Amino acid sequence: MGNLDVFIEYQIHLFIDSIFLPFLLVLGVAGNILIIIVLLKPRNRDSSTARLLLALAISDILALVISVPYKWLDTTYSINIREFSELGCKIHLFISMHVGQVFTFSILAISVERFIFLMFPYKAKTICSLRNINLVILVIQPVSLIIGGHLFYGVRLSETGKCALIQELYKVGIWRAWQILNVVGALFVPFVIMAVTNTSIIVKLISGNCTWCKCLKTKEKQKGLAVKKRSSQITVTLMIVILTFLICVIPLGIYYIMFSGQQWQHEETHRDAVILLFWSVSSGLFHTNNAVNFLIYFLSGSKFRKELKYLCCNKQTKTTQAFIEERTPSAQTVESLVKYSK
Template sequence: MNYTLNSSPVEREHDEEVENIKAFTHGLCLYFPPFMIIIGSVCNILVVMVMRTVQFRYLSTSFYMCSNAAIDIFSLIVLLTVDWLHTNFPWTIFRGEHAHYMCKFFHFVGATSSDLGIILTAVMTLERGLAIMFPLKSSSWCTVKRARHVTIFLFCFTSVKNANYLFTSDIHTSHESDRLCYVYADTEALSYFWKSVWPWIHNTFLVLSFISIIFSNVIIIRHIRKSDKLRSKSVICHRVSSATTVPHKLMRRSQSRRRQIAIMLLIDSFTVIICTTPFSVYTTVDSNTTFLDGSEYQKAVKHLIASFSFYLLYVNRCANFYLYCLSGSRFRNALKQTLCFCNKEDSLAKKMQLYSSRFQESSEIDTYRHSTLKLDNSAYI
């Protein structure tokens, strides 16, 4: 570290702080992405494997989770790898005559995959809320076929939303910028669009998605609280009258399952909000403001904030596996079965046992619903 002889202690301390920020940012950009690429890809592959098991294959929520995991795998392996190479080894990136087509692809696919992951989470949470509110209709509403159609529609919607990147993206020259690609605004109309119109379009999309996520979670929590009150009433009536045939263990099992779903969706949903908001705020502020003096300290801080908020987007792509393991006992059990090497006879026996237990459990839950409805109606007579 070199200092001039005439520099004051305050200036030296300031220069040292700038160097520390640059060193921290460089370490973050050099070591953190490979860790996320390897760990995130392996974890998302495990999510896809679990969602393809018998326990989850025929659930619409599993299709959404599997789609999200596939998008995350592609983003980590392709998009984040290219960004890491550009940041640390810029000479490895092709910058020839037609390199701008590469940036059009990266900008478009990156923005579309990010938006698709957010809106799929919102739709999945809304679907689970409706399934809990209307359990008798959930079998016709929440199907894999409908989830497939919704996913295709959302992909087309997000593709149209981000189609502008296909016409206005270009590549930076070597060492020109911290980012590989940029969006050019060579006309007054394009400049106005990117600074004043596009931030509002993108932020409106995020706000509506976040409102849908929060609203769905509120519905789930309120319905669970009402169900808890109804169950407590049925327990009291069960103690007084012997006409009720619902076992107390079934009520506790159903209550635990619904709480588990609520916790999983709450953690997953708010993780999306927490990891997505900083980068959206940064891009909005950066597109409408400029640094006053362009000092080295401000440039170093800007680079740190940009890198940190950018990598938060990919942290969200790596975190779903751990969230599912943390909040879902069924996911953990299916993961254990996937990782364990069982013979075909044991696997077939487990499948038959699973089918029979599902049929028995659905019959018990139907009986429980009818009995609780009778109890609830008798309370108002």
């Protein structure tokens, strides 16, 4: 791609893939590990929301670990791990697609869960029980596998050693149809559902209509309003997560619709530099979404900040107590010293 070096779009593409994405990898993996530690605390294990956020954090880590090193090696050192073998080509491309779809459906599940808790408070605990949430998380896996399972047949190493689609007919027909189906099923349908549920949630929060608070006795209203406030804080935090997802993921869907299949056919022209830049920006935004959830929880979630502070301070307190106990003489030692001094 020697001729591409003269284009500013190509230079920006190199910066994103070789510097910005590795930064996101470190930030995202560290942040999501902290999220997992907090969510696995005993006080959070019985929460349906925590269970969904745990699945989201795991999918975030997988998306970063699987995709970012691949792009970094390819851009920086021209090492494409998909080109080592045909099996590697099929497996890596399929897993990359699968993890991205699981991430999308996890965000969708969180949006629907918040909608149910605000709109149907009496039935929410039954509908969103841990058993049902676990079932949803399990169902997401085969749905994603079905959507992308054809990649085991549809791609292989070409005569030039590139991980590419098998034939021209497949590129134009089945591949194109699958890309559109993938974007519609894994992006725009979730987008419509999230738009409807989040609009309803916003209206509910603004109106301040609390159905279950109306049924409480006077003495219980204060406690009920406190519960409502905590629920609203959680909902606002999760809505920020969902809106960030929509902003960061939609450009990737647009890329797949506009340039599907063209990423394999560069001829070192300005158009190719623009396509590469569009790809880097859209995938960079996608991985930014994988990395920033920790910052969103920390900045907008007071409960998460308290849990994180408790986690850090608790460890520090235990370390300090162990240090003091190690250097403080026991009662028997003090008693023997007193006797000896006499």
